[in-house]
Every structure is written in C-alpha cells, then in structure tokens.
Amino acid sequence: MKIVLLGPPGGGKGTQAAELSRRRGIPAISTGDMFRDHVERGTELGRRVRGFIERGELVPDALVLDMVWDRLAAKDCETGFILDGFPRTVEQAEALDQYLADRGQSLLAVINLEVPAEEIVRRISNRRVCPVCGRSYHMIAMPPAEDERCDVEGAALIHREDDRPEVILRRLEEYHARTEPVVHYYRRAGILRPVCGVASAEQVAAAVLREIEGAAARAVTG
Ligand code: AMP
Numbered sequence: 001m002k003i004v005l006l007g008p009p010g011g012g013k014g015t016q017a018a019e020l021s022r023r024r025g026i027p028a029i030s031t032g033d034m035f036r037d038h039v040e041r042g043t044e045l046g047r048r049v050r051g052f053i054e055r056g057e058l059v060p061d062a063l064v065l066d067m068v069w070d071r072l073a074a075k076d077c078e079t080g081f082i083l084d085g086f087p088r089t090v091e092q093a094e095a096l097d098q099y100l101a102d103r104g105q106s107l108l109a110v111i112n113l114e115v116p117a118e119e120i121v122r123r124i125s126n127r128r129v130c131p132v133c134g135r136s137y138h139m140i141a142m143p144p145a146e147d148e149r150c151d152v153e154g155a156a157l158i159h160r161e162d163d164r165p166e167v168i169l170r171r172l173e174e175y176h177a178r179t180e181p182v183v184h185y186y187r188r189a190g191i192l193r194p195v196c197g198v199a200s201a202e203q204v205a206a207a208v209l210r211e212i213e214g215a216a217a218r219a220v221t222g
Pocket of ligand 1: 084
C-alpha cells in the first residue's frame with residue numbers, strides 16, 4: 001500500500017500521515033522531518049538544506065531524491081509507506097513514478113487534503129510541534145493534554161522557525177507555483193483522491209481511510 005499525502009503547508013498532512021501509519025502499520029515518511037533531523041544533527045546534507053528551509057523555499061530536487069530513495073529502500077517500506085511532503089514538484093513526482101516502475105510497483109492512491117488559504121494561516125500560527133517525535137498540535141483545535149508538552153514524549157513543544165508569518169507566505173507561494181502542478185499531474189494519472197481537510201482530525205482521518213479503502217477495492221477488482 002503505497003500512498004502519497006498532498007496538501008498545502010499546515011493542511012494536516014503530518015497529523016493524517018501519523019494516524020494512517022498507526023492504523024495501517026506502514027511507515028509515514030516526512031521529508032520535512034528528515035531534513036529537520038539532518039539540520040539538528042549538523043550533517044553535510046543538513047548544512048546544505050538549512051538556508052532553503054529557513055527561507056521557506058523548496059530544497060533543490062537533487063538534494064531530496066537520494067535521501068528519499070535511501071529511505072524507501074529500508075525494510076519497513078517493503079509492504080508500503082505513506083509519503084508526507086514528497087513529491088513537491090512535478091520533477092519529483094516523475095522521479096517517484098520511475099523509481100517505482102523500475103521495481104514493478106506503483107502508487108495505490110494520492111490523497112489531496114484541500115484546505116483554504118485563510119484556514120492555513122490560522123492553523124500554522126497556532127501550530128506547535130514536538131522537537132523529539134515531530135507530532136503537531138494546534139493550540140486551540142488539538143491542544144496537548146498537558147500545557148505545551150508532547151502527549152507522547154513529554155518534551156516542551158516548539159514553534160517551528162519556518163512557521164513565522166513572513167516565512168509562511170513564501171512557503172505558500174512555493175506551494176502554489178510548484179506543488180499545485182503535482183496535484184494536476186496525479187489527477188491526469190487518475191489516482192488523485194481529494195479529501196476536504198476542514199473538519200476535525202478524526203473526521204478527516206475517517207474520510208482519508210474511506211478513500212484508501214475505495215482505491216484498494218478498485219485495485220483488487222481492476
Ligand atoms: P514540511 O515539514 O513538509 O513543511 O517541510 C519543511 C521544509 O522542508 C519545506 O518548506 C522545504 O524547505 C523542505 N522540504 C520538505 N520536503 C521537501 C521536498 N519534497 N522538496 C523540497 N523541499 C522540501
């Protein structure tokens with residue numbers, strides 16, 4: 001079961017990917033989390049991508065692809081995976097298709113979480129994340145049980161540097177210019193499944209699951 005979760009920044013991809021991963025027992029792979037981890041550990045890749053992330057710009061494809069292929073080659077991806085934050089350009093989507101085709105595989109479905117721009121800005125400004133596990137919280141709609149601490153790790157939640165208003169605008173521009181074409185790419189391929197992302201996390205999770213079950217049933221019956 002190979003799934004891509006698309007949607008604007010702050011659209012709930014991380015939350016939905018984590019939920020789907022829990023329910024389906026397949027890994028959720030977030031390229032944003034992987035990059036943040038590299039930056040934190042001060043790796044060579046981390047040093048190269050840091051500026052792009054801080055400015056809210058997409059990291060060049062050449063720095064994204066090898067990292068993703070390495071991750072997809074891991075044993076836990078054998079039965080499937082959920083990609084969160086990748087592909088973000090048509091070139092990345094084409095490269096992913098090629099990578100899978102070379103292995104006789106294909107995507108089951110691409111879920112597109114649809115969230116209007118006003119809602120995105122509201123969500124991102126209220127977003128806090130766990131620096132240990134990457135879990136996202138919304139301080140009003142989805143707060144942690146204990147004040148500003150991750151429910152799982154107990155770590156103090158942080159406000160991502162690139163969630164500041166001026167960087168959010170740049171990220172949204174990048175999304176419109178470079179990631180929206182990916183939505184059209186998958187629509188043309190006939191595997192795009194839109195889901196309204198404006199509802200509670202539980203309601204969106206239920207809708208995502210319905211779409212995936214629909215896609216799986218279609219794959220079986222041909
Ligand atoms: P995210 O956590 O998905 O919002 O990603 C945070 C930042 O990481 C983005 O604003 C980009 O700078 C970078 N990034 C994550 N995934 C990708 C990708 N697939 N292609 C290019 N840049 C990415």
